[in-house]
Amino acid sequence: MSAFRPGRRATRWQPSQALCLVTDAALCGPRGVLAVVDAAVRGGVGMVQLREKSLDSRDFLERARALKSLLAGTGVPLLINDRLDIALLCGADGVHVGQRDVSVDDVRRWLPGAIVGLSIESVAQLAVLPDDVDYLGASPVFATSTKADAAPALGLHGLAALRAATDLPLVAIGGIQAGNAAEVLRHGADGLAVVSAICAADDPQAAAARLHAFLPAGREPR
Numbered sequence: 040m041s042a043f044r045p046g047r048r049a050t051r052w053q054p055s056q057a058l059c060l061v062t063d064a065a066l067c068g069p070r071g072v073l074a075v076v077d078a079a080v081r082g083g084v085g086m087v088q089l090r091e092k093s094l095d096s097r098d099f100l101e102r103a104r105a106l107k108s109l110l111a112g113t114g115v116p117l118l119i120n121d122r123l124d125i126a127l128l129c130g131a132d133g134v135h136v137g138q139r140d141v142s143v144d145d146v147r148r149w150l151p152g153a154i155v156g157l158s159i160e161s162v163a164q165l166a167v168l169p170d171d172v173d174y175l176g177a178s179p180v181f182a183t184s185t186k187a188d189a190a191p192a193l194g195l196h197g198l199a200a201l202r203a204a205t206d207l208p209l210v211a212i213g214g215i216q217a218g219n220a221a222e223v224l225r226h227g228a229d230g231l232a233v234v235s236a237i238c239a240a241d242d243p244q245a246a247a248a249r250l251h252a253f254l255p256a257g258r259e260p261r
């Protein structure tokens with residue numbers, strides 16, 4: 040299991056957030072993103088990342104505010120993918136950025152108390168880690184058709200190499216589903232981030248509960 044222990048390094052990431060839903064509106068289909076998130080949280084999702092690649096800024100912000108309201112009182116933080124401006128305007132709990140997005144340092148300057156996640160695609164990228172990042176998105180562990188421009192898959196050995204090289208919480212993403220979740224955790228992930236395994240599921244609550252069951256310290260479904 041993972042080498043990460045809460046308190047070992049300053050981080051705002053908590054084990055209760057270990058199952059992360061990254062949204063994809065197209066995969067949610069006519070049910071809509073809000074209904075899928077609501078079901079997923081009932082199933083045990085402990086962190087939600089709103090990822091919108093084709094909405095204009097006004098619609099993105101409107102969806103972010105609606106999600107923030109939906110999650111109020113659940114204890115489940117809302118992170119915004121890529122967009123510091125949207126995070127600021129909707130009062131999000133955090134931001135997830137990749138290697139070519141707005142920097143962690145810039146996010147931190149505007150959101151000092153937020154949860155900030157950074158994608159990591161290789162051990163080499165750990166050499167230039169910003170000071171105040173809360174978790175790393177190990178990306179992608181397996182091949183995925185959800186993200187067309189994903190880096191080459193790390194594989195389980197690549198994930199284990201990241202684990203050996205950092206104490207930061209590692210949230211694995213890319214091709215993760217119930218059939219490989221146990222192996223991913225065994226190779227050092229602290230958390231699982233999924234898109235299609237929940238967004239494309241017929242029953243997102245049941246899909247989330249299935250994944251949640253693999254986690255040692257997941258939050259209780261509400």
Ligand SMILES: Cc1ncc(COP(=O)(O)OP(=O)(O)O)c(N)n1
Nearest residue numbers: 135136137138158176178210212232
């Ligand atoms: C938890 C998590 N890990 C990695 C990513 C990928 O972020 P990025 O590399 O910036 O790619 P996009 O998501 O912006 O396409 C993520 N979103 N979440």
Ligand SMILES: Cc1ncsc1CCOP(=O)(O)O
Nearest residue numbers: 179183185213214233234235
């Ligand atoms: C957003 C993202 N970042 C790296 S892989 C990925 C997509 C993961 O989608 P899925 O869980 O459907 O493989």
Ligand SMILES: [Mg+2]
Nearest residue numbers: 121136137140
């Ligand atoms: Mg990005």
